[in-house]
Amino acid sequence: MRVIGLLLVIAVGLLALATLLAILEPAHWVPALIVHFRWQLAAAALGLTLASWICQRRLVLVPAVVCLIANTVPLVPYLRTVEPVMGTGPMVRILSLNLRDDWTDPVKFQALIDREQPDVVLLTELRGDMAPLTAAFKDHYPHRLVAPRLSPLDVALYSRWPISKGEIDRQVGTWLPVLKAEVCPPQACLTVVGVHAALPFGDFKSLQDRQLALAKEKAWSGSHGPVVLIGDLNTTPWSENFARLTRPEEYFLSDGSRGHGPQTTFLSRFPLFGLPIDHVLVANAGVIDRRIGPDVGSDHLPVTVDVQLSR
Template sequence: MKIARRSLLAGSVALLGLSLVGFLASLAWPFELASHFRFQYFLAAALLAALCLGLRHRAALAVTFAGLAINVLTLLPYLPTKPDTVASGTPLRVLVINAYVSNRSPGRVVEFVRSSGADVVFVCELTRDLDKRLRELALEYPYRCADPLDNPLGTGLYSRLPLAQAEITTFDGEGWPSVIADVRVNGELVTFLGTHPEPPSSPSRRASRDAQLRAIARFAKKHEGRLIVAGDLNVTSWSSIFSILTGQTGLVDSRLGRGLQASWPAGRSRALMRIPIDHVLVDEEVDVVGRRLGPNIGSDHLPVLVDLSLCPAPVARVPGAKAHPKR
């Protein structure tokens, strides 16, 4: 019994420690990794609390409740409190897919794109074979800006709506490619930025991802007009770099009020370990009216489908005008 009580206290202290160091993500790479698993910490704390009550271990219970409270507070903004609604402005449906460069079922990707009803489809880890298959949907998606590669850097945008201009670029000449396009929606322009920074699997790769997201934040701050930033950002909403991306730009996380919607990894056997790293961020001129995850399409990510409503623009923009500053 003593061993069980000591183990319980040790587990409670470890969980509280992990919950706290996640707030120090900007200081060190391991701390940043600890910031992503808030839902898992919540589940672990709930289980530990039940065990503490069963063993009547007051000290461990107090520590566990502290960890539970911390993670509940971080999850509260993502409780599913907002029902899907009908767009009051011009509707726009956005689909974000990390297709996975080693996907053995590219046909499932194409079929989901076909059935999604999306107006704009952003695909990262776009291979040449998948791009060829998606081009067969040219009647539905006649507008395309893509650079397919047989590695994780392949990227592409497919649209039902005209693209006034579109390009694939890197910010400051570094980082992984992004697509920037001016989408003409009902006579007005919306800038769509699709991006896929490097996964933070080491300190140097974390630095590369952060540099790319900081560059996007600078771009968003200077941008005039409607802006949508989307893609596999390889970061959760609880990381310090995500706070910079949203806090300094006014971009809004489309997951707010719509549930956890964890998108990676996609496999059912790892469902409890999923974290939300695929995002759609919008500015104040764009309302989110619906958001959901798609089915498993053979990728290690689940697709993200977001319904948007474009508010009336305060200042009219001239179709075809340059929508974003020089990078």
């Protein structure tokens, strides 16, 4: 029993240290990384709370409960049911996928497109030769905005409907594009901003900050109608960077994943390490449904969202 007690003290101590470090997120990229593992920290805290209670180790029970509360509170909006926000305009189905270059299997990708039949598709981390994948589009997506392949973070937009005012902004860095376009289904238009954000490590973290700030600016510059910001943002919903995107200000974007549970999209082959970093954020529109697609070969899973536009 002494060994078990010692192991509990060490485990709860490490959990408390990680939880405290997460508070220092704005100060350095290392504690900022810890924030992304809220689901894992909450699960560990729950397990250690139960173990401490069963073993009657009051010394570690209290800090385990404190850690459980601290790591669970940010997750509550994603656990409780949220009623769909209905719009008054047409429905648009959006699919987003990080291809991981050549990892995505063309056959599985074809099956995904045939099953979901999205209206708008955003692809990131493009292949050198996109032909094996775009063959799946056939004649259904005649309208396209594709960034010249200058880096692994380039993006491409495909649509059933006309694309206008298309632009690819590289002011943050040549290899860090932010795509913006207007897609117009019948009787409405939708501003689409697509991005594959820089990694949250080292010097890249400041670039990610600037790139996401630019993406938010693009989402609202000159737009008063429905807006979606989609792509691999390389950040989770409980990070400060994500909070800046969704914080109520003069304008803000709503997180379409709220109320849909822990929909992890990256490293999901490893359930203990999966992270929700692929997002669809909306404004002046309602998210009717959001779901994660099957493994198509990439280290990311596809995200499909049904959005109803507001007129």
